[in-house]
Every structure is written in C-alpha cells, then in structure tokens.
C-alpha cells in the first residue's frame with residue numbers, strides 16, 4: 001500500500017465520514033490524517049457541517065405571514081368561485097336546457113374551490 005497525498009484524500013473525506021470506504025482505504029486515509037493537520041481540519045469542518053445539517057429544522061413562518069397568505073389565497077378562491085358562479089349563471093341563461101351533467105360539473109367546480117380554500121386555511125392555521 002502506498003501512502004495517499006492530500007489530493008487523493010480530500011475527495012474521499014466525505015465517504016470516509018459516512019463510513020462508505022473499504023477497510024484498506026480507511027487505513028490509508030487514517031494514516032494520512034495522522035500526519036496531515038490540513039486534512040484533519042478539513043475533516044473537522046466536514047463533521048461540523050454534517051452535524052449542522054442534521055440539526056437543521058425548517059422554521060415555521062410567523063403567524064402574521066400565515067394569516068396574510070391565508071387571506072390572499074381565500075380572496076383568490078372567492079374570486080374564482082364567484083367567476084365560476086357567474087359563468088354558471090351566464091350559461092344557464094344562454095342555454096336554459098343545461099344538462100344535468102353540466103349542472104353537476106359546475107357545482108363540482110364550485111365545491112372543489114370551497115373545499116380547497118378550507119383545506120388550505122386548515123393547513124395554514126392548524127397543522
């Protein structure tokens with residue numbers, strides 16, 4: 001086995017940290033780390049970075065922001081529902097003989113918008 005240089009060890013430090021290296025490679029890297037302070041520092045930084053990433057948790061947005069998003073979304077959905085309602089009314093006037101399927105479809109769209117608004121509001125405020 002030949003000793004490894006920094007250029008061979010540095011790209012393998014992450015694998016070494018994860019334990020993905022072969023036993024022979026682990027020995028060679030450990031041997032290099034024992035005599036190379038620069039690679040020991042690199043490994044220490046990698047360990048620190050890994051633990052920071054592992055500890056990171058996404059933060060919950062502030063309540064004010066969630067409220068503003070919920071209001072914006074519900075306004076949009078209310079407008080979409082009103083448009084769907086107006087379109088339904090317009091179609092009913094223009095085509096009085098709207099089929100049962102068309103009536104059902106328009107009600108389905110309106111119900112879906114209302115359900116979506118409620119689901120988004122629930123997700124924002126209670127989950």
Ligand SMILES: [Zn+2]
Nearest residue numbers: 005006036039
């Ligand atoms: Zn080195």
